[in-house]
Structure formats: C-alpha cells, structure tokens
Amino acid sequence: MSASTTQTMVRAGARWTPALVALVFLVALNLRPALTSVGPLLPQIGTEEGLRGGVLGLLGALPLLTFAVISTVVHRFSRALGPERVVLFALLLLVAGILIRSYTDNVGLWIGTLVIGAAIAIGNVLVPAIVKRDYSSKVSRATSIYSACMATGASVASAIAVPLSGAAGWRGSLAFWAIPALIVALLWIPRARTREQVVEPAASDHHPATSVWKQPVAWLVTAFMGLQSSTFYFMVTWLPTIEISTDISAGQAGVHLFLYQIVGIAAGLAIPRLMRRPNNQIAATVTASVPMLIGVLGMMFIPGLHAVWAVVAGMGTGASLVVALSLIGLRGRTQHETTELSGMAQSVGYLFASAGPIGAGYLAEGTGGWTIPLLLIALLATAQIVVAIPAGRGRAKATVV
Template sequence: MKRLLPAVSAAATIFLVAVCLRPAITAVGPLLPQISATEGLGEAAQGLLGALPLLAFALVSPQVHRVSGRLGMERAVLVALLVLAAGTLARSYSGHAGLWAGTLIIGCAIAVGNVLVPAIVKRDYAADVSRATGFYTAFITVSASLASAIAVPVADAVDWRLSLALWAGLALVVAAAWAPRARGPAVIETGGPRGDVAVWRQPRAWLITAFMGLQSTCFYVFVTWLPTIEIAGGVSERTAGVHLFVFQGMGILGGLAIPVLLREPGRRSLGALVASLPVIVAVAGLLLAPGLAVLWAAIAGLGQGASLVAALTLISLGGRTSAETTRLSGMAQSLGYLLAAGGPVAAGVLAERTGAWRATLVMVVVLGVLQAVAGLAAGRVPRGQTLGSRS
C-alpha cells in the first residue's frame, strides 16, 4: 500500500494538467467587450483573437510528437505548462503586441497538452482508458466553466488584465506538482521508422480525425453563437448566459456517463452514435420549439461532453504504443481544430447572408449527422486491432 499510493498520486497529476488546458481560452469571451474597449479591437479582430488558439492547435499538434520524442512526454508537458504561464502573463502585460503574441503562445502550449494527455492516459490507465478519459474531460469542463463564470466579476473588481493573468498562477502550481514526474530519465517511445506515414495513411485514423473535428466544430459553434441565437429568439441576455452555463455543466455529466458504452470494443460504435445524437436532437428542438431553449441547451451539453470523451477515447485506444497514439492525437487534433476554427465563422456568414439563424442551425444538424456516421465507422475496430495493425 505504501508503494501504491505514491504511484496512484503521480498518475493522478494528469488530471491537474487537464485543469490548465482551457481557462486561459474560455476566460476571454466574457471579457471581449472590455478588451476591445481598451485595445481598440473591431469585431473582426475580436473574432480573430478568439480563433487564434484554435489555429495554433492546428499548426502545432502534428509537431508535438517530435518534441516528446526528444524530451519525453513528462518533460514536454512540464515545458508546456511553463510556456503557458509565460504566455498568459505576456498577453495581459506586454501591450497590444503582447495581447496577440501571448494568445498565440498560449495556443501553442495548450496544443502540447491536448496531444500528449491522451497518450499518457493510455499508458497510465491502460486498464480503463474510457473512464479515465471521462474524468479527464470532466476536469477540463469544470475549469473551463469556472473561468468563464469568474472572468467578469474579477475584471469588475480589478481589471481584465488580472482576470486573465491569474491563470498563469494555476499553470505554475500544476507545473510544480508535475515536476517530480519529469525529473527521472526521459522515457521515449518510438513508433518505428514509418510511424508517421502509417498513421496518416490509415483510413481509420481519418475517421477518428473526422469525428474529432466534427464534434469540435459543433462545440465551438454552440459556445460562440448559442447566446446570440437565443437572444434573437426572444431570450434575455442574462438568461442566455445561464443557458450557456447549463450547456457547459451538462457536458460534465455526459462525459462521465458515456464511458459505460466505450469500455468494450464491440460497443464503441454504439457509444459514438449515442454521443452524437443529443446534438442533432437539440438543434432540431431549437428549430421546431425554440421556447424550450434551456432544455435544448442541456441536451446539447450532454452530447458535447459525451462526444469529446468518445473522440479522446478513440484516439487513446487507436495506437499500439504511446508514440503511435501521440501521432494519431496530433493528426486528429490538428485537422480537427482547423475545421473547428472555421465553424463559428461559417455559422456567422450564413446568418449574415440569410438574415436569420435557421440556416446555421441546419448546418449544425448536418454536421451532427456526419459526426454520427464517422463515429459509427471509427468505432468498428475488431478486438485486438489498432491503427497499426494490418487486416
């Protein structure tokens, strides 16, 4: 027991890393009016500022395996946490240029965590990857929701710069907790000389990537536009904000529940389908019965939380080794977040061109259906077969 507890404690620090992967991003949205007033940002610039971390995810994710290949995964995560803290401080206190440079640095640092955490979960929790992934995403969702909730109150009490900068402290605390894992010799797995080629040429890897990208796109469309869509339908601004909190909160429940359907290989297709259906139902509800907006927000949140866990589980279980999983994670998150960055923009363009939000909601229904199809196909992995296996 004395040997077991330190091992469990060390493994559990991965959930602390998860807490750092969203607050520096989700705290920005509620503060955009204050940031734009201080920095003189127009609507287009505000949209670019919000999309910049996602673009960084897309650019950096495919290269993360090279960093972890040189440093080892533990040291790469430690460096990412320290860079995240530095970028968060630079964004607040380095002037106008620092606002943009710091935001880009934050996105690059978080991309490293996004890619490596599924590989570490696969290694440390091999006996129950889906449940560990559920807890990991719950930590992400809770911290993201908390950051959104306290951003404005802290800014009103002090200013928006401190409201954003305080998350640098969290990154430093987690880095200190993670540091013991990075002190030993670097454990570096290799995926073979053709590992990169094998992943990018595997049809199943593309299906997993499609599922990851489509669920991310739906999520960011909801986060960006759900309050606006509801306000256009007659919901007050305050109520729409509460509904967005409900959306994020229900994601925790969805993420913790879906592992029941993801543990057995033969049920993963069903799990991916079940995770996808609530989004389709919720958007159809917004189209047909907008007066029940809070119900549809809750249902959409369940689906989004479940879909993220399903996507990360498929990634974690997709490779034979941690190195191969890292490559798959980089591929899925690079292309997935590139697609996600365009989703809110496309949604806004459709609304502007049509003068209403119906076309945007129809677009999300189509994305949800495609997500369900991709999940069904990606989940059909014969027992014992992974991406690297040959049929």
C-alpha cells in the same frame, strides 16, 4: 518479432506515487479555461478594442489554428525530451501566454492568444498518450476522468468570467487563469525531473510500422474529432452572444454556457459504459453525437428554451469529447502511435474546427442574425452522426475513409 517483444518500457517514473501519477488530471483541468473564459467577454472585448463579429470570431478561433500547426510536431519533442518535461514547458508557456494576452496592448491580445494556443496544443496531444501509458488497463475510464476535468475547468471559467470582469475588468478576468496553471506547473516539477523512456520497435507481426496518415481508421478518428470540436468551439465562442442578441443578460448567458459545459461532465463520465466492449463502440459514438443535433435544432425552432437546449447540446459535447479521446487511445496500438494519432487527429481536426467560429461570425455579420450559422452547425452535427458509425467499428472493419 513476437507480440511479447512489441514494446519494452523503462520507467524512471515507476517510483512515482499515485498522487504524482494522477497529476495529469490537474494538467487537463487547465487545458480549457484560457479558451472558454473568452466567449462571455467577447462583447466587452469587442467594444473596448473596436473589434467586430468576424474579427472576434477569428480571435476565438486563433487557438484552434495554432492547435493545427503545433499538434503535428509535438510527438518529436516528446520523444527527444520526454513527455513530462514537455508538459512542464507547456504549463509555463500557458502562464506566459495568459499574462501577455491580458496585460499588453491590442497586438499583445493576438500574440498572447497564439502562445496560449501553442501551450494547450501540447497538452492536448500529450495528455491522451500519458493516460494510455499510465492507465493502460482502463483507457476509457481514465479518459472520462480527464475529460471531466477539462469540462470542469471550462465550465467554471465560463460561469465566473463576467463576475470576475466586474471586479477586475475583462483583462483581470482572463489573467486569473494563470494562477492555477502556475500552481500545477510547480507540482509537476518532480515528474519532469525523471524521464520515461519508451523503446518501441519499428514494426512487429501484429503492429506494422505504417504511418497513421495512411491508416483509414486514423482518418475516421480525425473526422470525428474535427466535427465534435467544430460544434463545441462554435458553442463556447458564440452561445453567449447569440443569447445576448435575444435580450438575455450577459450574466445569465454565462450561466447557460456553464450549464452547457457542466452537464457534459456527467455525460462524459457515463459514456465509457458503452465503450468497454468493442461491439458497443458504434452505439457509444452515435449516442454521443445525436444530442448536439437536437440542441441546435431546438435553438433554431424553439428559441425560448435557452437553458434546455444548452443542457441537451452539452450532453452531446461532453460525451463526444470522451468518445473522440477514447478512440485515440483505443485505436493507437503503441504509445508512440497513440501520440502520432493524437497529433494527427487534433491537427487536422482543429484546423477544420477553426472554421466554425470564424465562419459563424462572418455569416452572422453578413446576414444580420444567427439562423444561418445555426443551420451550418446542424449540418456538421449531422455529418458527425454519419461518421460515428464507421469510426465506432474499430480497425477490423473501419476501412472507409
């Protein structure tokens, strides 16, 4: 089969306006607030619900475990129903999960968190594939925009979590994020009414039908995704608690978490400049990976500069997320393969990442401090730098798993 017939697309969505196409960025805006609003409120939740460090870490990591389970099957529902319809379902599921978590008993806290994780897992997998489809000539730039939207939602949620809890309690603070998710779901309905059909042959001379699970480059992308996710979710779960333990106020710790995430937006928007050419991608992956190591080492050895290290680590997080998501779009050769690669990278990656918040919570509880957990994250950040080099080489040279 020739390259010219590798992929045929019948687009019911071709009639969509640019505004409808760009709605995918508003979906991205809702993929993090339900998670990052929890960290600043963990002390309140722990006190009211009688939960200790390790269990609170499990609560923070539970969505990541859900990501690992759900991500591998999302592509099947996408092919059967169409990505637009599945995204609408995910948004409505997100609203339901937020309300269950906020306004039911202790059991509902855990059930709602699971539902939230399932909803976000669907969006995590499908948004990169939709961006690759709709912005195929500008994958890295479009990826930086939607990752900036995720970072914006995440940072705002962190910053206002404590002030909102002062007015409505921690339950009301968490419940607030059902509102924007519902609004975007309503706006998404016109896209869900049409179904995009993608007809992709099983194989071609250039794109053999090899499972992504057997592709070394897919495992490199997965490793990079898992390592950068580990450091990110450790920070959004425990950074406020770490700072509060050093007599920083809860409000100021929330502001520092906001800074950590907001500077990631600028870093994420800048890094695609290094991703444009294949021979620059190693530089991009390494450049994105180094700041997190610097930030964590700073927290360990010069702990008084809380805001500085939050900013430095945030630069690494923002750039690393864009690189990880761009690698999914760039290494996937068709839309279907991109969806499968996205599911694989996020399933295995988030399963690995879930150990960060859980392990850190138990290590801090067992050792009576945060030195050992920070050392663990420093080791993970170092491993990310090592993986960044072969992951940045692409398919032609990335042959080492």
